[in-house]
Amino acid sequence: DQQVKQNSPSLSVQEGRISILNCDYTNSMFDYFLWYKKYPAEGPTFLISISSIKDKNEDGRFTVFLNKSAKHLSLHIVPSQPGDSAVYFCAAVTGGYQKVTFGIGTKLQVIP
């Protein structure tokens, strides 16, 4: 049972445009959400997070939106840069101990 779903395996965007990566979840007990970025031959690195009590969190070019009623979150990258080309993992956390559930990732390619 995949509780965190990233239905788009890949996405191509022109440099300077907006990249929108989507994530859906099924477990209403998730109360914290994170995005990780992964380059080849490296481990995932933390990008941005959002608490379930918020609907938006912004950090520079990266903004995460949370729609709890739809159990949907999205990551917006504006403007997209070639260095943003990576695999992006959506992750969700339930309260209490740190159990982090990851999606399968979306490979973003930003075309110069």
Next chain:
Amino acid sequence: DSGVTQTPKHLITATGQRVTLRCSPRSGDLSVYWYQQSLDQGLQFLIQYYNGEERAKGNILERFSAQQFPDLHSELNLSSLELGDSALYFCASSPAISGANVLTFGAGSRLTVL
């Protein structure tokens, strides 16, 4: 360099064999997590340790075991290996045991079972 060190980076072995993957957490982090990433799969949570004690278990097979030592490094033991165990194994660490802590990942150990 994330501060989380995993060895070996690559490992090729045969079915039925046993291997040990090692992880040194970031300095000061007490929690260690193990994840498996198979082809076209997300990061599957295997197990978590906090200050030497097992704290959470995920989809870890009985053929797999792990432990965290007093110096906080951790080892993941995989035995009776099967072809399907071929995957990237990531270790991650965090400062505490609960709450919305950010995990810091190592670069992973790629296991190939032939």
